[in-house]
């Protein structure tokens with residue numbers, strides 16, 4: 001059995017290079033963390049603060065230490081679709097864009113090592129929505145403490161990185177939409193606003209403050225922390241209903257059983273956590289049996305409730321080149337609440353200082369030499385999809401059917417149409433208007449609801465926020481995969497902590513919510529010992 005793709009880069013540093021002999025001295029661990037990504041890094045770091053707690057991290061990718069192409073935030077786009085990306089396709093999307101590729105990082109730190117590190121504490125209404133959906137103890141009041149614990153360097157985009165056109169976007173949006181200018185989105189809850197983001201980065205050298213940089217790099221010499229890099233977990237091992245470890249294939253091709261005395265912590269992300277469960281026979285019994293996978297534990301919710309933040313794009317050619325300074329080329333954004341009955345924003349925009357034409361080019365649009373983009377997205381998308389296997393062969397990528405824009409009342413598509421209209425209003429407003437030569441796509445002639453919807457959906461992209469495929473719910477919710485203590489329903493000795501447990505996506509970018517989930521998981525484990 002093989003990971004979906006493998007890297008020629010050998011792991012480099014001490015922790016990345018523990019030998020087989022060392023491993024023999026640590027055959028059994030207290031905890032085995034599957035996935036050294038965003039949540040997994042937090043949990044491994046917190047657990048190994050206790051010197052007697054031995055933790056193995058099974059990570060499919062290599063180390064990020066000494067890799068400037070990973071550690072330099074502004075180089076994020078260069079990682080998409082490359083060797084460090086699992087690169088998952090979507091299934092045919094009759095109402096959306098079937099060409100979307102879902103980047104998922106194959107490197108220590110997971111997606112926090114190749115994302116844009118926009119750092120939003122989920123809004124109180126996001127957490128309260130979880131609690132109302134059965135996630136007792138995950139309400140806004142209880143969750144606040146975990147934000148304060150985060151080790152990441154979360155700071156506003158630095159003055160030197162604030163590009164003149166992005167500043168003018170902020171001023172124009174403030175004037176055109178009538179929303180407040182926000183300095184420090186995390187300082188208080190908001191329903192609307194425009195401003196520069198907070199980012200998890202070090203402005204002095206543009207270095208990431210990813211989960212691995214903040215939570216693992218300072219502690220790589222802990223003797224009780226064992227990173228097994230370029231090692232792929234392919235089956236969870238159970239003794240009756242108790243998880244005892246995980247079967248892995250190591251970088252040099254050996255197959256091993258890594259055992260957990262206390263617990264297995266599944267942190268492989270919203271795609272790979274359900275995928276590994278399904279290949280381990282944990283999931284909807286009928287689906288597993290149809291593929292010839294022996295059913296170990298019938299759990300119908302695995303892979304259901306797939307969610308995302310879909311976005312569209314509107315691109316302008318600029319009168320000339322744009323100044324080059326930036327943190328990562330999308331440093332400012334806008335939140336709008338169209339429905340005053342909603343507790344939070346219902347439309348969000350990223351402003352890109354580049355012409356983001358990858359999807360429109362498929363429809364025949366040309367990329368201008370100089371340009372900018374606004375990408376309206378749906379913060380609370382109502383469409384729900386599903387992840388499922390198409391083969392018992394674990395090397396075959398799972399099917400990701402997001403069912404984009406299939407919600408009954410067409411809320412998701414209508415949100416993007418509103419977004420394009422608001423984007424145009426902003427573009428007509430000074431001081432942004434003076435920069436813009438022409439609208440490239442969809443083009444000023446596209447104005448009707450139907451044609452805007454058609455355009456918005458056909459060029460739709462993902463904000464790369466898949467979540468919800470191992471949904472957390474009340475202990476008696478038989479469609480939930482984990483209970484509010486993150487324990488897999490009906491099993492012992494195994495929890496899930498990553499974006500897959502989100503009952504719903506927050507209205508904001510989810511990474512901070514994932515890190516806070518990691519902190520909470522670590523605390524639950526400490527509390528139960």
Ligand SMILES: Cc1cc2nc3c(=O)[nH]c(=O)nc-3n(C[C@H](O)[C@H](O)[C@H](O)COP(=O)(O)OP(=O)(O)OC[C@H]3O[C@@H](n4cnc5c(N)ncnc54)[C@H](O)[C@@H]3O)c2cc1C
Nearest residue numbers: 035037038039060110111115117118233269499509510511
């Ligand atoms: C391009 C991009 C940009 C984004 N930008 C932002 C942003 O600016 N702000 C924001 O809030 N969110 C952003 N996100 C989303 C955010 O990064 C993710 O939601 C979050 O990092 C997911 O964390 P996770 O712990 O669930 O999974 P991951 O961080 O993906 O961790 C999973 C880890 O498990 C490993 N793994 C998977 N399967 C196996 C296996 N079988 N065996 C061994 N190892 C395995 C992977 O290699 C990976 O390291 C972005 C995502 C992408 C892809």
